[in-house]
Amino acid sequence: MTAHHRATASDAIAILLAKHGLELARHLRRLVRDDDVAADLLQDTFLKAHGALGGLRPGSNERAWLYRIATNAALNHLRSRTREAAALARHARDADVAAPAWLDADGAGGGPHETDPRHAAVWARVAGLPERQKVALTLRVSGQCDYGEIARRMGGTEAAARANVHQAIKRLRKEFR
């Protein structure tokens, strides 16, 4: 094997970046609305993807796989940034769905503390939601977006954004009953 043909680690990342970089940069900028954050998340996404390249089965969809990694990175960022549980409770009320009692625990003054086990429990459930519900709910709760804004970031209509958030809350509510 000559140097010319040897694919170095950085070449593998460069190939992924060349093929999918622009599209994922657009996706991340829409989700987080901050260029510096999006730049960090983009780099994290490709580093993580490269580390996991061996796990990508040949013929599976590389692009969809990168989208998933990027979306999760963005959602993790959004929710670590805010007091999710309290916001989730507020938006559960906005959505006209009765929130489980514990979500209301501390009212508008702030949700369960970060160390509260319920904090992790909610987001563990959120992670299991269908992709679009998960993204819509996180933008609503952690990103503090109105439905028009969610529609713009995700691509789609305001009605669809609203429906996704409502479905997500309904489902969480059922699981925590």
Next chain:
Amino acid sequence: MMARETDDERAERRLVHRAFERLTGRDGAPLQYALMDDTPVGVLGLAAGPAGLRRLEYVEGEDDFLRHLLAEFPDRPLERSAALDAVRRELDRYFAGRRFTFDTRVDLSDVTPFQQRVLRETAKVPAGKVTTYTEVATRAGRPHAARAAGNALHDNPIAIIVPCHRVLRGDGSLGGYAGGLPAKEWLLKHEGALLI
């Protein structure tokens, strides 16, 4: 060569260039690339910088082409780009037989001065005509360098648009071709230069 870009597109490109620099150390000016997947002569890879088209080559696929570009341009980020759509349209017209000339600007700065002269002389041969390695070598100023001219043509970075397929051996046989002889034959027939 770039179509006018929006603020969002500029910001997206900046993010990707930062990622290239941080993750791969590539901090030069980006090179734009595109592929044409189903031409009559196979898959073609195109790459361009600000001064024009630098590569038009026969490739196996996108990853193969990218590996090649990464090796040849060690400090350049690569970006898949719609900026090459104009060249692709010219090639579509060529393959459809509607037009056999190209307005695309080519950048031959990667090859030696002799190679450049050979390629510029080759570019003067119109579709439907052919010439020989000796003839091209002579016009490039080295009448005894037919073999060197052949090598220069084999290493032509911009196939089809710089029509190295129009150069044959003195005895009328096809000679060689980087895209394979069937491709050379197809192009010549398509241009009406070979009667069978």
